[in-house]
Structure formats: structure tokens, C-alpha cells
Amino acid sequence: MRVIGALLMREVLTRYGRHNIGFLWLFIEPMLFTLGVTALWTFSNAHHGSNIPIVAFAVTGYSSVLLWRNMPGRTIGAVEPNLSLMYHRNVKIIDVLAARVLLEAAGATTSFFVLSILWISIGWMQPPQDILKVLFGWFMLAWFGASLALLLGCLSERSEVVDKIWHPTSYLLFPLSGAAFIVDFLPPAAQKVILFLPMVHGVELLREGYFGSFVHAHYDISYMASVCFGLTALALAQERYISKRVTPE
Amino acid sequence: MIFIKDVVKQYHTRHGEVTVLDHINLTINNGEKVGILGRNGSGKSTMIRLISGAEQPTSGSIERSMSVSWPLAFGGAFQGTLTGLDNLRFICRIYGVEFESRIDYVQEFSELGPYLKEPVKTYSSGMRARLAFAISMAVEFDCFLIDEIIAVGDSRFHEKCQYELFEKRKDRTMIIVSHQPDFIKTHCDKAAVLVAGKLYAFEQIDKAMAFYHEHSVTV
Numbered sequence: 001m002r003v004i005g006a007l008l009m010r011e012v013l014t015r016y017g018r019h020n021i022g023f024l025w026l027f028i029e030p031m032l033f034t035l036g037v038t039a040l041w042t043f044s045n046a047h048h049g050s051n052i053p054i055v056a057f058a059v060t061g062y063s064s065v066l067l068w069r070n071m072p073g074r075t076i077g078a079v080e081p082n083l084s085l086m087y088h089r090n091v092k093i094i095d096v097l098a099a100r101v102l103l104e105a106a107g108a109t110t111s112f113f114v115l116s117i118l119w120i121s122i123g124w125m126q127p128p129q130d131i132l133k134v135l136f137g138w139f140m141l142a143w144f145g146a147s148l149a150l151l152l153g154c155l156s157e158r159s160e161v162v163d164k165i166w167h168p169t170s171y172l173l174f175p176l177s178g179a180a181f182i183v184d185f186l187p188p189a190a191q192k193v194i195l196f197l198p199m200v201h202g203v204e205l206l207r208e209g210y211f212g213s214f215v216h217a218h219y220d221i222s223y224m225a226s227v228c229f230g231l232t233a234l235a236l237a238q239e240r241y242i243s244k245r246v247t248p249e
Numbered sequence: 250m251i252f253i254k255d256v257v258k259q260y261h262t263r264h265g266e267v268t269v270l271d272h273i274n275l276t277i278n279n280g281e282k283v284g285i286l287g288r289n290g291s292g293k294s295t296m297i298r299l300i301s302g303a304e305q306p307t308s309g310s311i312e313r314s315m316s317v318s319w320p321l322a323f324g325g326a327f328q329g330t331l332t333g334l335d336n337l338r339f340i341c342r343i344y345g346v347e348f349e350s351r352i353d354y355v356q357e358f359s360e361l362g363p364y365l366k367e368p369v370k371t372y373s374s375g376m377r378a379r380l381a382f383a384i385s386m387a388v389e390f391d392c393f394l395i396d397e398i399i400a401v402g403d404s405r406f407h408e409k410c411q412y413e414l415f416e417k418r419k420d421r422t423m424i425i426v427s428h429q430p431d432f433i434k435t436h437c438d439k440a441a442v443l444v445a446g447k448l449y450a451f452e453q454i455d456k457a458m459a460f461y462h463e464h465s466v467t468v
Binding site for chain 1 (some may be wrong): 254258298301302303305315319320328330331335338339340342343344345
């Protein structure tokens with residue numbers, strides 16, 4: 001934990017420095033993303049197939065994309081530039097990856113909460129109906145993102161194909177991830193297919209927490225948890241494999 | 250004590266598996282100064298990284314019953330965009346050492362003065378080497394691993410490092426890797442020679458020297 005803490009501080013300093021607003025960028029950057037998407041969706045009157053207010057729809061949707069997508073984005077290729085740190089026995093691959101995952105999670109979470117509180121306080125959004133469900137959905141999405149990030153971070157060390165594939169994949173997954181639609185709106189056949197994607201369950205749960213009876217959510221958290229569990233196990237196995245073979249620079 | 254038991258280290262290369270260390274054994278007692286001689290590319294640095302625990306052996310085991318440093322005198326562990334002070338802070342954090350009390354020591358020893366608060370990427374190579382050495386000495390270990398430490402700064406700073414390491418810390422265990430027999434002879438009380446992946450240990454330095462000379466010519 002001490003090592004992860006040290007890596008966190010180091011990561012914050014190297015990424016944001018001590019200039020101007022420094023580490024505030026950590027959550028201001030995702031906030032700008034979410035704000036932009038909210039504005040776009042509002043003005044284009046995006047069809048999402050329900051009478052959910054568009055601001056709340058965009059905030060819940062896009063924030064959850066940022067949460068599961070940014071973590072792998074930061075862990076892919078994260079080992080290479082930190083190889084010189086591996087000279088220190090107590091710095092492990094998992095520490096380097098965990099520090100980045102935690103930082104991304106903190107950024108996306110802060111952005112989501114700050115925006116929600118902001119919109120709620122000026123009346124653009126209603127307060128969530130069941131805050132525990134919201135938190136649970138958020139947690140599941142974070143787990144999914146973190147386990148995926150650890151796995152891809154390790155795999156990217158073995159093959160650069162991972163990095164190349166991730167960009168198109170994450171881009172294509174965004175419209176399928178449940179962020180820009182609700183499952184109930186889809187035809188039943190499409191629902192079945194889309195529910196193979198684990199993050200859709202998390203977004204649906206999150207939205208049920210926010211909007212309650214407004215929406216008819218489709219999710220199976222035990223399915224999502226099994227996928228996350230599987231990813232976590234695979235990631236840890238890969239981490240062991242990589243650790244055994246890492247050569248410090 | 251450090252026990253190196255039957256350690257093998259192989260690397261993947263384009264032309265297949267290369268065995269760098271081939272079933273090597275060595276026991277290092279507390280307080281001993283052990284030199285490891287070998288020509289360039291004989292696996293000395295690999296061996297020191299394995300002892301430090303930065304790398305894992307392909308097979309065999311390494312047991313440490315004392316605190317062991319990272320391989321010293323390598324200047325590359327710095328994040329260039331961070332200041333010297335931030336780098337010190339990072340090292341102190343990962344080794345669980347209190348940081349504030351080390352600042353003065355590092356500032357004084359490295360002779361960096363106000364540059365300690367500037368990004369490392371603005372340093373000259375001599376300044377980096379001074380910072381590297383000062384930070385290495387800021388964390389105390391029972392055993393120091395020294396990888397070709399010779400060329401640190403100018404001759405006056407070099408002497409200062411020698412004193413700091415070999416005089417003030419002469420009670421510690423040291424493992425020194427070098428291709429310069431004279432350096433090993435000055436600082437070690439026993440030595441081992443790496444030839445073609447095998448390690449040959451000698452109780453007397455002179456025998457190790459003779460063996461090294463014989464094999465560095467013929468092999």
C-alpha cells in the first residue's frame with residue numbers, strides 16, 4: 001500500500017506537475033468530456049427511447065463510459081516507461097498498474113459526483129431515487145474497468161497488438177455500452193445480444209438507481225460479477241507471468 | 250546472509266533461449282565483501298539484479314536474511330520531469346523511510362544546492378550521478394549491491410563517495426560487480442568469477458584474479 005501511495009504521488013506529479021491547477025485536471029478533464037457530450041446530446045435532441053431528462057441521461061451514461069474506458073487506456077503500455085522503477089524490489093508490476101487504475105477511478109468518480117451535485121443543486125437533475133443502487137452500479141463498473149485494465153496492462157507488455165486493438169475496440173464499444181440508450185428501448189432480440197456486454201448491466205443498474213420506476217432496467221449483476229471475477233483472476237495470473245520475466249531497464 | 254541456490258537465468262531472444270546464468274551457487278555471510286568479476290556481457294549485472302530481487306530467476310532460489318539495497322550507482326531511475334527532491338521523496342516513500350530528515354544530508358552530499366528543487370532533466374550527467382549516489386546513501390541497508398560504481402563525478406567527489414561507502418559503512422555486507430580486478434582487490438575479501446554462465450567462487454582474491462586473467466584471455 002505504501003508503494004502504491006508513493007507511485008500515486010509520483011504519477012500525479014509527473015502527469016500534472018505543480019503548475020497552474022495541477023492535479024485538479026484529474027477530474028476536470030473527464031468533467032469537460034461529460035459536459036461536452038451533455039451539451040451535444042441536449043442540442044441534438046438525442047433519441048434514447050425514453051422520457052428521461054437528457055442531462056441526467058448524459059451524465060450517468062458518459063460518466064460510466066469514462067469510468068470503465070479510461071482505466072485500460074492508462075494501463076496499456078504502463079509498464080514499459082516504469083521499468084527503471086523495477087530496480088527497486090518492492091515496486092511490483094501490480095503496484096504500477098494499481099496506481100494508475102486508482103488514479104483514473106478517482107478522476108472519473110470525482111467528475112461524476114461533482115457534476116451530479118452541481119446539476120442537482122441548480123435543478124437540472126433530480127436527486128437519485130436510490131443512492132445505494134447508484135453506488136453499487138458505479139462500483140460494479142469500476143470493478144469491471146479495473147479488472148479489464150489490469151489484464152490489458154499485462155497483456156500489452158506481451159504484445160503491442162493489445163494497444164492497437166484497444167483503440168478501435170473501445171471506440172466501437174462506446175455506442176454499445178448502454179451509455180447512449182436504455183436496453184428496454186431495444187427490440188428483444190437486440191437486448192439479448194447487448195446484454196452479453198458486462199458494462200451494460202452496470203449502467204442499467206446505475207440508471208435504475210437514478211431514475212427508479214422511470215425506466216425498466218435490464219440487468220443481471222451475478223452475470224456481470226462473474227465476468228469481473230473471471231477478468232480479475234486472469235489479470236492476476238498474467239501479472240504473475242509478467243513479473244517473473246520482467247527485466248528492469 | 251544471502252543464499253544463492255542453483256540459480257538459472259534465461260532470456261528469450263530472437264535466436265532462442267539464452268542461458269546467462271547456469272546453475273550458480275553462492276553464500277554471502279554478514280559483513281563480507283564479495284567481488285564478482287566477469288567480462289562485459291558475462292552476466293554480472295543480471296546476477297546483481299537477481300540478488301537485489303528486481304528480477305526473478307528462471308529456476309533456483311535466492312534467500313535474503315538481511316536488507317539488501319537496489320543495485321547502486323546506476324543513474325537511470327530518475328523521472329526527468331520531477332525535481333531531485335521529488336525523486337528523493339519517492340525513494341524514501343517506497344522504502345518506508347522518513348523523508349524530511351534526509352533532505353539536508355542529500356543536499357549537502359550531492360552539492361546540488363538550489364538545483365535540488367529543479368527538474369532532473371535539467372541536470373548535467375555529473376549532477377545526476379551525484380544525486381544518484383546521495384539518494385543511495387539516504388536509505389540504510391545491511392547489504393549494498395554495487396554495480397561498477399567507479400565513475401561518479403570528478404575525482405574529488407569520487408573520493409568522497411569512496412569514503413562514504415567503504416569507510417563509513419565498512420561494517421556492512423557488500424557485493425561488488427566489476428570487470429576491473431584492481432577495484433575488487435582493493436575493496437573485497439573474497440571473489441567469484443563468472444565465465445560462460447558458470448560462477449567460480451574463490452576464498453582468496455589472488456586465486457580469483459589468476460583464474461580471471463587466465464579465462465579472460467582464452468575464452
